[in-house]
Amino acid sequence: MLKSDEVAIEGDRITWLGEKPNLQTTRAIIVIAEENKTTPIKRRSPSKAIAV
Structure with a gap:
């Protein structure tokens, strides 16, 4: 089953932007x-040629 979640990644740190799923191991x-x-x-x- 495919499920989408939104996260922010800074370096090697992942921050869940919504509710963190209850997962031990996943791909x-x-x-x-x-x-x-x-x-x-x-x-x-x-143009400067038409400047007053």
Whole structure:
């Protein structure tokens, strides 16, 4: 049976973000959700040729 739980991993430490399941031994598949790292938006400015 497959069950999903959300955890945070820092180094080799796992923190359960919900209720910790009652498990002694288990196997897990880890899917890593990368944060969306977008580049900063470059603000456009008017040409100096039209500056008043």
